[in-house]
Amino acid sequence: MMSNQPENRDPQTPQAHNPPINSLKDLIEQVSGKNIILAADGDASAYAAPPVFPFLAIIGQNELKLALTLSTINPHIGGVLLIGPRGTGKTTAIRGLANILPLNEVSACYYGCLESDIENNGLDGVCPACAKKFGEGQPLTKKEQVQLIELPLNATLDNVIGGVDERHLLHNKMRLKRGVLASADKNILYIDEVNLLSNEIINAILDAAAAGHYTVRRGAISAKYNARFTLIGSMNPEEGNLRPQILDRFGLRLLIKGLSDPMQRYQAYTNSALFRQSPYQLIQQFQSETAIFSEEIQEAKQIFKTIKLPKETALYGINIIQSLGIDSLRADQTLLETAKAYAAADKRDLVTIEDIITIAPMVLRLRKSAFMEKYFSEQEKSEEIINQHIQKTDLDQ
Numbered sequence: 001m002m003s004n005q006p007e008n009r010d011p012q013t014p015q016a017h018n019p020p021i022n023s024l025k026d027l028i029e030q031v032s033g034k035n036i037i038l039a040a041d042g043d044a045s046a047y048a049a050p051p052v053f054p055f056l057a058i059i060g061q062n063e064l065k066l067a068l069t070l071s072t073i074n075p076h077i078g079g080v081l082l083i084g085p086r087g088t089g090k091t092t093a094i095r096g097l098a099n100i101l102p103l104n105e106v107s108a109c110y111y112g113c114l115e116s117d118i119e120n121n122g123l124d125g126v127c128p129a130c131a132k133k134f135g136e137g138q139p140l141t142k143k144e145q146v147q148l149i150e151l152p153l154n155a156t157l158d159n160v161i162g163g164v165d166e167r168h169l170l171h172n173k174m175r176l177k178r179g180v181l182a183s184a185d186k187n188i189l190y191i192d193e194v195n196l197l198s199n200e201i202i203n204a205i206l207d208a209a210a211a212g213h214y215t216v217r218r219g220a221i222s223a224k225y226n227a228r229f230t231l232i233g234s235m236n237p238e239e240g241n242l243r244p245q246i247l248d249r250f251g252l253r254l255l256i257k258g259l260s261d262p263m264q265r266y267q268a269y270t271n272s273a274l275f276r277q278s279p280y281q282l283i284q285q286f287q288s289e290t291a292i293f294s295e296e297i298q299e300a301k302q303i304f305k306t307i308k309l310p311k312e313t314a315l316y317g318i319n320i321i322q323s324l325g326i327d328s329l330r331a332d333q334t335l336l337e338t339a340k341a342y343a344a345a346d347k348r349d350l351v352t353i354e355d356i357i358t359i360a361p362m363v364l365r366l367r368k369s370a371f372m373e374k375y376f377s378e379q380e381k382s383e384e385i386i387n388q389h390i391q392k393t394d395l396d397q
């Protein structure tokens with residue numbers, strides 16, 4: 001059954017239609033469904049790392065791909081929450097994204113020492129070997145692929161923020177061990193089933209994500225770590241809701257449904273069948289677009305630095321939020337920051353009203369609180385009654 005699927009693709013079929021690809025947006029929307037031309041055999045020896053399903057080979061789910069891309073262009077979007085059942089490609093998309101992001105500077109040391117630790121905590125902020133290296137003017141870092149850090153469900157607060165390092169006796173320094181949050185700096189932190197985490201842990205993560213850094217205190221010692229990560233959470237609503245105050249803190253909210261078009265489902269099936277059978281063939285098919293995508297993200301990040309958001313455009317967005325009765329100021333921040341990232345992804349340095357309209361659904365859905373609405377309307381009624389009584393008492397006197 002399975003073996004005949006990839007061969008069904010006709011190697012003679014020319015690329016049906018090739019609209020011009022000018023931006024990240026075009027790559028996301030147009031590349032995944034392209035015709036695949038099978039080579040005789042994929043050359044596995046050219047790849048050292050285990051194969052990762054190419055981000056751009058994911059069929060459909062354009063909003064998911066767009067949201068993930070935008071969140072890597074602008075960290076101030078404040079994280080992405082993926083809501084949907086299992087088996088809809090959430091994890092595949094996140095792994096694929098990590099794999100195509102531009103390289104990071106990371107620590108070359110067991111303790112994870114960084115130059116920024118010296119800026120934050122002085123020379124005592126790094127291990128003796130790194131302090132020596134720093135003194136000799138050697139770098140403490142190397143270039144590495146962006147990591148996808150997955151938070152284990154049974155993680156403790158000590159795992160997350162860090163604690164006392166049991167190896168500190170080796171170098172006679174009371175050194176704190178870096179937690180998951182510090183390791184996630186400049187990487188992607190993925191929390192599957194975020195609705196099942198304790199309040200204490202999710203608050204620590206969201207605070208660090210919002211600030212871009214955090215401080216750990218253990219007795220007399222403390223250390224500050226950078227934590228500038230892209231936060232992605234996922235939840236299956238069948239397994240419990242996310243508390244509204246936590247939900248509010250995720251910038252983008254995506255409802256991930258299975259594909260509805262049978263042709264798309266068939267393409268998704270053939271791509272994943274090919275990946276199971278011969279992963280490097282699929283990777284090769286998307287290699288050139290993937291390389292362009294990676295460059296485009298870097299370019300978008302550059303454009304983003306000088307992006308302009310006119311006041312009237314911002315007010316247009318704020319009016320939409322107010323007309324929906326959404327109170328949270330986080331909605332304003334996310335809407336405007338996402339629109340900026342979207343313009344940059346489209347290679348423009350000026351945000352337009354169309355940008356706001358395009359990205360508004362993923363920012364605004366699940367923001368309206370039925371509870372708060374009812375609460376406020378009851379309070380308004382009660383306020384009216386109080387005022388009536390005050391006026392009546394005035395007249396009586």
Ligand SMILES: [Zn+2]
Binds near residue numbers: 111113126127128
């Ligand atoms: Zn070190």
